Structures are given as structure tokens and as C-alpha cells.
Amino acid sequence: MNETMVILGRLGAGFWLNFELFALTLLFAVPLGLVIAFGSMSRFLPLKTVVKGFVWVIRGTPLMLQIIVIYLGPGLLGWQNPWPAGGFGRLTAAVVAFAINYACYFSEIYRGGIESLPKGQIEAGQVLGMTKRQIFFKVTLLQLVKRILPPMGNEVITLVKDTSLANIIACKEIIMMAKEYTSKGLIWPLFSTAVFFLVFVGALTLLFSWLEKKLNYFR
Amino acid sequence: MALLEVQGIGKHFGGTEVLRDISLTLEKGEALAIIGSSGSGKTTLLRCLNFLETPDAGTITVNGEQLWDAANPATQRESEKRKKRLHFGLVFQNFNLFPQYTALQNVMLAGELLAQEQPDYQKNRRQIHTRLESEANALLAQMGLSERAGHYPHQLSGGQQQRVAIARALALKPDILCFDEPTSALDPELTGEVLRVLRALADQKTTMIIVTHEMAFARDVADRILFMDGGLVVEEGTPAEVIEHPREARTQRFLANYNA
Structure with missing residues (x-):
């Protein structure tokens, strides 16, 4: 019994890392995605081409590979390693990789939302x-949020589970913790990680449907 | 001096000439109706006046101030377009109310944003808000919408939405109020309430340009009628001249469709 509690505690500590990675990724990817979206809609063709090419590369390669490249790439190229030592450095590298990756997906959701807004609103x-700024913040933004909420909910749920990919650079997230027990012949901790994910995703699902309801006051 | 002077406006989209050498004047307090078939350039002309389109040729002058000269880039700066637009108001065919704001908020929003740019805004925030709110309420009352001030656009009928849109345009006190087919998106039984509002505005000597397909309304309310076809002003005059006794064959052909 006591051992079970210890194991669950360790898994919980691991999941806290998943949560940190999740929250920090959203913090950076949500605004960065907007910058990328505006870049991909730019009328300045070179910028638009570069941004679209970048989005293609990021969406076209595995996130796991991107994490490895971000964490190990600088060192392999003979540059000074930009990441601090230890777990903190690994988490930082993972946040950078995740934020770039998710910002690219978000940017396409934003772009779709922006392009679907009636032109008459802007006019x-x-x-x-x-001013353009006032139109964006006072007129367009809330309508945009309302439109992109369902697809964003999808991406955010995917992100919860993707955080496990950080174990490729030895971030001690929940799956990594559980696997330590598997190698000792104890299998249930690995399967019990599902409960952590399910509870968290369940809470997010409720949050998103609450937000959607909140924005139901207009059409 | 006329309030509005438009000289030789031209506009083309790609290879299509939509407006060719349009000139018109408008006196203060005058109501001008522009009629013509679809694709004749009426809407584009209104959009040029509101700087939603940029004319390729010609000048626009309001109150003696040249707002636009296609030959003079100094008059075309993006930063100044904004202020110049405020000489004009535009009511759209499909209202374009902001869905996330109530009727009252729709009417007040632009005025508040403009007030925020004044240096003494922070000091007088309360008073400015109160003043804008009572002005907006008065406008909604004038539109017969006092009871609807707290409603969101989707809770209003098309005719009510269009009347809110008219109040919203009036709130900024434009020199010239433009209407782009204000009843074309409405069910026939709802056009009446909007036309009544327009009639009242004309009676109060609001300077207006109305693009419309409502011939009877144009005849009764407008001081002057302008018939456009193929991007040209074909005929211009009083309602009696243009609608009752058109001189041009094209005008006669166009009106024949309406005199059922």
C-alpha cells in the first residue's frame, strides 16, 4: 500500500513536468502563432514565402526529431551549448521546440479564422x-476567438499527450518515470499514467465547452 | 460653394473600367439618390467617397478641403485617410453591425475610441462616456429603438439592425451620410421602417447620398437624382426630370423595368 502511494507520488511529480511543458508551450505558442499567421498572410511576397516554407518544414517533420535537433543541434554544429545544464536545460529546450511546433499549427488555425471573417466587419x-489596431482588438479579435475555439481545443488536447515526447531528451516526465518501474518488472504504473492524462484532458474539455458557452451570447 | 465636389473620378479593377469621369456636387442639406442597374458603378462610387476604394483619377473636395487628388500622392497618405473618412458616413447593404456588441455599444464604440485619442481623455473619462451614451440613446430613440438598446444584433430583425447601423453612422456626425442600397437585404415588409427613417433624415436636411433601387422612394425623398450606367453619369436632375420625364434612351429603358 505504502509503495503504491510512493509510486503514484513519483508519477504525479513526473506529470507536473508534463504540465509545466504544456503551460509554457501555450504561453509562447499562442502569441507566436499570431505573428506567424500574419507573416503567412503578408502581401510582402518574400516574407510570405519564407514563413510558409518554415511552416511546411515544422509541420512536415516529426516533433520528436525537432526536439532532438533543438537540444543537440547547437552542440553538434560546434556552437556553444545554449541550454543550461541538467533538467532545467532539457525542459527549456523542450519548451522551445514545442512552442515553435505548436505555433505553426496555431498559425494555420488563426489564418483560417481571420480569412473566414466577413470583410464587411473590417470595412x-x-x-x-x-485604426487597424483598433479594428483588430475591438472588432475582429473576439469574433476570431469564437471561431477558432473548437479547433484550438483539439490542438490543446493533442499537446497534453505530446508532452510525453520530451522524454526523448531525458526530461523526467510521467511516461519516463513509469518506464523506470517497467524495467524493474512492475507494469501497472505505466498503464496508470493514462488516468493522469484522462483527468487533465477531461478538465480541459470542460474548460473549452465553458468558454464556448461564454461566447454564445453573440453570433 | 458646394459641400461636396467630386471631379472626374475614375476607377478600374484590372481591365474593367468601373467608373469613368464621374463628377457631381452636393449642397449642404441636399439628398441625392443614385439609381442604375447592377454593375453600373453606383456602389463603387460610394466606396471611393469613403476611401474603401482608391480612385485612379479625379479629386474629392469637402468644404473646400481637397481630400483626394489622384494626381497628388500627398493627399493619399494612409495615415490621413482615417481622418478624411470621418467627413463621410456609410451605411452598408448588409448592415455590418459588430455582433459582439449591443445596439447601444455599436453606436458608441467609434466615438469612444476617437475620444480616447484626445489628450484630456483620462481626466474626463466619466463625463465623455456619459455624454456619448446619452447621445447614442437619443439616436436610438430617433430610430424608434429605445427598447432595443441592450439587444445584440442577432436578436434584432433586419430592419432594426439597419436602423442601428444608421444610428451608428450618425453618431460620428459626418458631413455627408452615404447609403449603399440600405433596403436591398431586407424582406419587403421591413423596407418600410428603414425608408421612413431615411425620409425623416431628409426632412431634417441631412446631407445624404442614397444608392437605391426603390424608385418611388427616390422620387419622393431625393432633391436630385443621378442615373448611372456603365460607369458614367447618364442623366442628372430633379426627380420630376429624371424619373417622370427621362431624356436619355438608357434612362427610359432602365425605368421601364420599374413602372409596372
Whole structure:
């Protein structure tokens, strides 16, 4: 009994790392995605081409590979290793890789949302003497949020589970912790990790449906 | 001096000439109706006046101030377009109300944003808000929508939405209010309430340009009628001249479709 609690505690500690990676990725990827989205819609063709090429590469290669490249790439190229030593450095590298990867996916969701907004909304703002900035923040943004909420919910749920990929650079996340027990012949901790993911995803699902309901006051 | 002077406006999209050498003047307090079949350039003309399109040729002058000269890039700066737009108001065919704001908020939003740019805004925030709110409420009352001030656009009928849109345009006190087929997106039984509002505005000597397919309305309300075809002003005059006794064959052919 006591051992079970110890194991669950260790798994919980591992899942805390999954959560940190999740939260930090969202913190950076949500705004970065918007920058990338504007880049991919730019009328300045060279910028648009570079951004679209970048999104293609990031969406076209495995995230696991990107984590390895971000963490080990600088060292392999003979540069000074930018990552601090130890677990903190590994987590930082993982956050960078995840944030870039998810920002690219988010950017496409944002772009779809922005392009689906009726042009008349922007024109109505222009005619009323609003600046581009005012139109974006006061008119477009909330309508955009409403439209992208369902696909964003999808991506956010995927992100929860993708955080496990960080164990490729020895981040001590929950699956990595569980596998230590597997190698000692104890199999149940590995399967019990599913409960952690399910509970967290369940909470997120509730959060997203609450948000969608909150924005139901307009159409 | 006329309030609005438009000289030789031209506009083409790709190879298509949509406007050719359009000139018109508008006196203060005058209501001008623009009629013509679809694709004649009426809407594009209104959009040029509101700087949603940039004319390739010609000048636009309001109150003696040249707002646009296609030959003079100094008049075309993006940063100044914004202020110049405020001389005009535009009511769209499909309303374009902001769905996340109530009727009252729709009417107030632009005024508040403009007030925020004034240096003394922070000091007088309360008073400015109160003033804008009472002005907006008065406009909604004028539109017969006092009870609908707290409603969101999707809770309003098309006719009510369009009246909110008119109040929103009036809130900024434009010199010239433009209407782009304001009743074309409405069910026939709802056009009446919007036309009544337009009629009242004309009675109060609001300077207006109305693009419309409602011939009876244009005849009764407008001081002057302009018939456009193929990007040209074909005929211009009082309603009696243009609608009752058109001189041009093209005008006669166009009106024949309406005199059922």
C-alpha cells in the first residue's frame, strides 16, 4: 500500500513536468502563432514565402526529431551549448521546440479564422475612422476567438499527450518515470499514467465547452 | 460653394473600367439618390467617397478641403485617410453591425475610441462616456429603438439592425451620410421602417447620398437624382426630370423595368 502511494507520488511529480511543458508551450505558442499567421498572410511576397516554407518544414517533420535537433543541434554544429545544464536545460529546450511546433499549427488555425471573417466587419470599422489596431482588438479579435475555439481545443488536447515526447531528451516526465518501474518488472504504473492524462484532458474539455458557452451570447 | 465636389473620378479593377469621369456636387442639406442597374458603378462610387476604394483619377473636395487628388500622392497618405473618412458616413447593404456588441455599444464604440485619442481623455473619462451614451440613446430613440438598446444584433430583425447601423453612422456626425442600397437585404415588409427613417433624415436636411433601387422612394425623398450606367453619369436632375420625364434612351429603358 505504502509503495503504491510512493509510486503514484513519483508519477504525479513526473506529470507536473508534463504540465509545466504544456503551460509554457501555450504561453509562447499562442502569441507566436499570431505573428506567424500574419507573416503567412503578408502581401510582402518574400516574407510570405519564407514563413510558409518554415511552416511546411515544422509541420512536415516529426516533433520528436525537432526536439532532438533543438537540444543537440547547437552542440553538434560546434556552437556553444545554449541550454543550461541538467533538467532545467532539457525542459527549456523542450519548451522551445514545442512552442515553435505548436505555433505553426496555431498559425494555420488563426489564418483560417481571420480569412473566414466577413470583410464587411473590417470595412465598417474603417468607415467609422478606426485604426487597424483598433479594428483588430475591438472588432475582429473576439469574433476570431469564437471561431477558432473548437479547433484550438483539439490542438490543446493533442499537446497534453505530446508532452510525453520530451522524454526523448531525458526530461523526467510521467511516461519516463513509469518506464523506470517497467524495467524493474512492475507494469501497472505505466498503464496508470493514462488516468493522469484522462483527468487533465477531461478538465480541459470542460474548460473549452465553458468558454464556448461564454461566447454564445453573440453570433 | 458646394459641400461636396467630386471631379472626374475614375476607377478600374484590372481591365474593367468601373467608373469613368464621374463628377457631381452636393449642397449642404441636399439628398441625392443614385439609381442604375447592377454593375453600373453606383456602389463603387460610394466606396471611393469613403476611401474603401482608391480612385485612379479625379479629386474629392469637402468644404473646400481637397481630400483626394489622384494626381497628388500627398493627399493619399494612409495615415490621413482615417481622418478624411470621418467627413463621410456609410451605411452598408448588409448592415455590418459588430455582433459582439449591443445596439447601444455599436453606436458608441467609434466615438469612444476617437475620444480616447484626445489628450484630456483620462481626466474626463466619466463625463465623455456619459455624454456619448446619452447621445447614442437619443439616436436610438430617433430610430424608434429605445427598447432595443441592450439587444445584440442577432436578436434584432433586419430592419432594426439597419436602423442601428444608421444610428451608428450618425453618431460620428459626418458631413455627408452615404447609403449603399440600405433596403436591398431586407424582406419587403421591413423596407418600410428603414425608408421612413431615411425620409425623416431628409426632412431634417441631412446631407445624404442614397444608392437605391426603390424608385418611388427616390422620387419622393431625393432633391436630385443621378442615373448611372456603365460607369458614367447618364442623366442628372430633379426627380420630376429624371424619373417622370427621362431624356436619355438608357434612362427610359432602365425605368421601364420599374413602372409596372
